[in-house]
Amino acid sequence: MTTDSNTAGSTPVSDAAGLTDEQWRAKLTPEEYRVLRQAGTEAPFVGEYTDTKTTGVYRCRACDAELFRSDQKFESHCGWPSFFSPLAGEAIIEKVDRSMGMKRTEVLCANCHSHLGHVFEGEGYDTPTDLRYCINSISMRLEEA
Template identity: 50%
Template sequence: MSADDSKVRKSAAEWQEQLTPEQFYVLRQSGTERPGTGPHLNTFEHGRYDCAGCGQPLFLSDTKFDAGCGWPSFFRAVTPEAITEIEDKSLGMVRTEIRCSNCDGHLGHVFPDGPPPTGLRYCLNGHAMVFTPE
C-alpha cells in the first residue's frame, strides 16, 4: 500500500454529511471565512488543533500567536508532514496554500512574516480545525 492509499477520500456528499456548512465551504471548497468570524481566533488554552475533516494533528497551542490578521496563526506545524504546501496564484497574487496532508482539506495559507524561531505565519481558517484542550 502506498502512502496515498492511506489518505482519507470521500465523496462530496459524504463530506457534506460529516461537516458543518462552514467547515465544508472552507475544507472542501477552498473557502475563506471573513476575518474575525471563525472559531479559535481567541483560544489560547493549552492543547492541540486538529483537522476538522479527518482529525489529523496540525498545530500545538504553544506555537499559536496573535498576528492581528483576524485568523488563528501559528509559527510551526506539529510536524512538517502534517501539511502540504501548494502554490496559489488566485486573486492576482502568488501565495502558498496549506492543506491537510491526510484528507487534502484546505486550511489556509503560510506567509514569511511570522515571529521567531521560524519566521513563518501559518494563517488558518478557524473552521478548518477542532481544538482539543490538554
C-alpha cells in the same frame, strides 16, 4: 511538500481520505464544506480560535489529524489563528495558489487534503521561524490538554 496549482477558490480539493464529494457534504456543515473542501475563507476576527490561548492540540476538523500545538500559536492580529510551525512537516501540504490575482502558498491537511489556510513568510514576526500559518478556525478543532 510544496506543489503547484492554479485552482484554489471554488474547485473542491482532491480527496486522500477516500470520501466522495457527497460523503463530505453529509459529514460537514455547509460552511465547513465551503472552507475545507472548496478552499474558502472564513471572515476575519470571527473564528472560534482567533484569540484562544487554551493549551492543547489543534486537529483537522474534517479528519481529526493533528496539525498544530497551542505553543506554536502567536498573536498576529491578522484576524485568523496564526502559528509559526505545524505539528510536524508531514502534517500539512503546501501548494502554490495563484487565485485572487496573486501568488500565495495554500496549506492543506496531509491526511485528507482539506484546505486549512495559507502560510506567509518574511513578515518580521518575533517567532522562531519567519513563517505565519494563517489558518481558518473552522478548519480545526482544539483538543484541550
